[in-house]
Amino acid sequence: MLTIGTTPLPVVGRARMYVCGITPYDTTHLGHARTFVWADVAVRVLRHAGVPVEVCRNVTDVDDVLTSAARRAGSPYDSFAAVQQFYFDRDMAALHVHPVTYEPRAHTYVPQVVALARALLELGHAYEREGAVYFRGAGVRERAGLGAEEAARLLAAGERRLDAGRALLTAGLAHLGVPGGRSRARENLRAAAEVFDSCGARALKARTERELRRLGVRVGGGATTAAGGEAARFGLSPRQLEVALLVAEGLTNQQVAQRLFLSVRTVETHLSRIFAKLEVTSRVGVATALTR
Known part of the structure; x- marks a missing residue:
């Protein structure tokens, strides 16, 4: 019997782990190392306890931030991604992180993703905004099979x-x-x-x-609308302007995410659109464009 903290964790049969992988557009950093070393330690503990483990770690090789980085490097996106993936694998080997069982690449599953998004839209469980598909929040409790009491407990965590x-x-x-x-x-x-x-x-x-x-x-x-006119002057949304200003100050994507309570992936998406709208190819270019 394993425990997490003081909570018993019964393991029956095979254990399956899903680990969110990288978007291969830049150098591996300490945030990656923390995530994948932690996951590898968890796998080692399970195997030490005699539990067979299968690990799936995706590669998001279809993404705006990746295609933007490849364009700046003058390379086809798939070749650029392959090179970055090579560097990532080399870094993981240096950290003694074991190879995973499955490593699906997003570009090979685009038809399935499109079919899933279409089905969610048709069922009314998702909606579309600016070319992206999002889950609907209404009815989450019922769809998750949660009772009112359990849902209230989770809300309290907020x-x-x-x-x-x-x-x-x-x-x-x-x-x-x-x-x-x-x-x-x-x-x-x-x-x-x-x-x-x-x-x-x-x-x-x-x-x-x-x-x-x-x-x-x-x-x-509703939300704060300060600097809305300034955002419009640059052709950016208010949120994109906030991201751009913090990037111009020299903050990393991780720091921007923490400051604005966003995920790093969302910051990366905003940044790729900021590059396109400001017609720049670097973070320095963002800072220069905002001072024009």
Whole structure:
């Protein structure tokens, strides 16, 4: 019998693990190492306990950020991806991460992905926005087979996100008393307003928006709309402008994701579209374009 913390984990028969793989467009970094070393350690523990394990780790070799990187390098996207995959495999070997059982590549499953997305749309379980397909949130509890009590327990876990919003609000207010801190205060308060909006915390959101108005930031009935005109001037959405400004400050994709409460993949997608709209090919180019 294995345990995770103090929770028993009975393992019967074969164990199957799915590990989210890379988008092969750039150098392997420590975030990759952490993910794949952790997964490999878990596999080793299971095998040491006498459990046969199968591991599947995908390769997302169809992605806007990959095609943009390949275009900048002047290489066909599939060749570029293959080279990056070679470097990744070499780095994993250096870390003594075992090869996985299955390694499906996204480009070989495009018809299946399209069929799945089409089926979800036809069933009303998804919707389309700007060429992308998203799951519908309504009816999630019923589709997941969750009772009201279990769903309430999971929702309670969202308090951690509220705590993050409160911390951002506190930090924003603290920066107001620091010389030259108004820019950082606006950053933190905007992020706090978005967190409160996503959590339905209307009172906290209203308080945060009052502080933003005192700083001269325009806010609307929904998410914060500051700098909307500036975003339009560059042909970007307000969210893309936020990402672009943080990239221009020198933040990494991981840091941008943490600052804006996004996934790294979402930041990468925004960045590839920012490159295209600003007609630049590098992060330095983004910074230069925003100062024109």
